[in-house]
Amino acid sequence: MSLRLFCSALCGALLAGGAVHATEPAHAAILFENVRIFDGKGSALSAPSSVLVEGSLITRLSQGGIKVEGEVQRIDGQGKTLMPGLIDAHTHLMFATLPQIAVLTNDVTFTTVAATRAANDMLMRGFTSARDLGGPVFGLKKGIDMGLINGPRIWPAGAMISQSGGHGDFRLPNELPALAGQYSFGERANAAMVADSPDAVRQRTREQLALGASQIKVMAGGGVASNYDPIDVTQYTVPEIRAAVEAADNWGTYVTVHAYTPKAVRQAIEAGVKCIDHGQMLDEDTARLMAEKGVWWSLQPFTDDRKSPFPEGSANRRKQLEMYKGTDHAYAMAKKYGIKTAFGTDALFSAQAAASQGTMLAKMGTWYTPAEVLRMATHDNAELLALSGPRSPYPGRLGVVEAGALADLLLIDGDPLKDLSLVADPAKHFKVIMKDGKIYKNTL
Known part of the structure; x- marks a missing residue:
């Protein structure tokens, strides 16, 4: 076996056998309900909304309910802020x-x-x-x-x-x-x-x-x-x-x-x-x-x-x-x-x-204003990452809450657009942390 084939086989075996160490098992779909969205670009939160995550992507946003066929994990956001990672x-x-x-x-x-x-x-x-x-x-x-x-x-x-x-x-x-x-x-x-x-x-x-x-x-x-x-x-x-x-x-x-x-x-x-x-x-x-x-x-x-x-x-x-x-x-x-x-x-x-x-x-x-700060640390920084072009290791859009974007999301207890100090104490205020559609923290 050539070295390249050996390395390929080894990596495949490791990937197949290594479950992601998230705090919760992955679901086919995760539905955030009753959340107010900071989308990474604007200066105000949305009206109460629902956001559907399927696999590693955000697939739907709605200010009404979202009907999902099949298994879904529902997260009641209780009016908290959903924003990009x-x-x-x-x-x-x-x-x-x-x-x-x-x-x-x-x-x-x-x-x-x-x-x-x-x-x-x-x-x-x-x-x-x-x-x-x-x-x-x-x-x-x-x-x-x-x-x-x-x-x-x-x-x-x-x-x-x-x-x-x-x-x-x-x-x-x-x-x-x-x-x-x-x-x-x-x-x-x-x-x-x-x-x-x-x-x-x-x-x-x-x-x-x-x-x-x-x-x-x-x-x-x-x-x-x-x-x-x-x-x-x-x-x-x-x-x-x-x-x-x-x-x-x-x-x-x-x-x-x-x-x-x-x-x-x-x-x-x-x-x-x-x-x-x-x-x-x-x-x-x-x-x-x-x-x-x-x-x-x-x-x-x-x-x-x-x-x-x-x-x-x-x-x-x-x-x-x-x-x-x-x-x-x-x-x-x-x-x-x-x-x-x-x-x-x-x-x-x-x-x-x-x-x-x-x-x-x-x-x-x-x-900067809180909105400018959060935009810089999400949407704007994602634009800088995109300068890597084809050398970017993670294809897809980051830094925004939009349909088709990668599901890196935070659920924050409070409105960081009014109180930026919330981000200084993530252990207390960040209730859900999601990366690539997987939940790594959920203290709701």
Whole structure:
């Protein structure tokens, strides 16, 4: 038997034998009755309605009753809010909850064990989809998709691609200079790959695409968590970033970059990237350029209101505080210029930070109305996911409550369009959590 046939047979056997670990058995049809719908796009809830889910899809909506032939599970929504599952546009599930030193010094299997819990917890917070922007997440994603563990849908970038001394270079000082053909622990684990020429960047991009990346993440500027690079530095050259863009485009997908400063963002746009992650230190001219080019801005509501994983006075903490200062202005520019904006959390190396996912979403009310916040975390983020085109691992529409859309749904006790703080306490307020037509939580 060839290796390909063996792998195909093995996967088929596992899929056939692995029931999805939802809290309730799957039904042919599930009917939500007496719910008020936030459809992901509007600014008001519907009149009391019924929503029918068949298999993995929403099939019918009606403000009257829906007649269903055959077996159906009925859920009396009691006038509560039915809305799309939430989407986090910037995650690192493999690195979310463990301290950085634990990630860098433990076997990747231990990191994966911690990530399985992080994935389940994320789903239980109502985040049914995540764009993962760096880390060896392919195995975790496969386990979720096969029903071996619970977690969100994952759009994986795989390993971050970084220049030497860049934001994704986590080699220790005693590992430098690198010897030819010598790979660091982070590279062997496929967490971050170091590449220092257009050809090397092209190769690393192609490798991640071959492994199943739905988009590519390139480090185009300095960062907070990394040790070598000041936050103001520009990383890579236009030809190097363009090599990643061309390789991704050949696969029908796109490149997003980590960048904070005007120079880093401008050269990334010149190279053809379609999304900027972070950008808290941008100026007006660069924000205007993003709007003109139709580039997405994946922003995170970073403010100095939670415990930092970095010691006070450390270089990392100083970089963090410098970045925090730009958050208010960044959101103001995103609104002023009508830039396509995504919500993400970028929780790293802290179980406390990961658990605050809903709190961070509620904090978005500092800059947007509740309807704008929820639209960003559902419909708008789904549009960003769709940039993966044919490399999207989950065909179908997300982020909306419409006939034909994928059935990722939340039933919330209360009206989040009036009280956005409801999303900060999902354990209390999220009564039903559904992903792909399967119920993972039901406390009605």
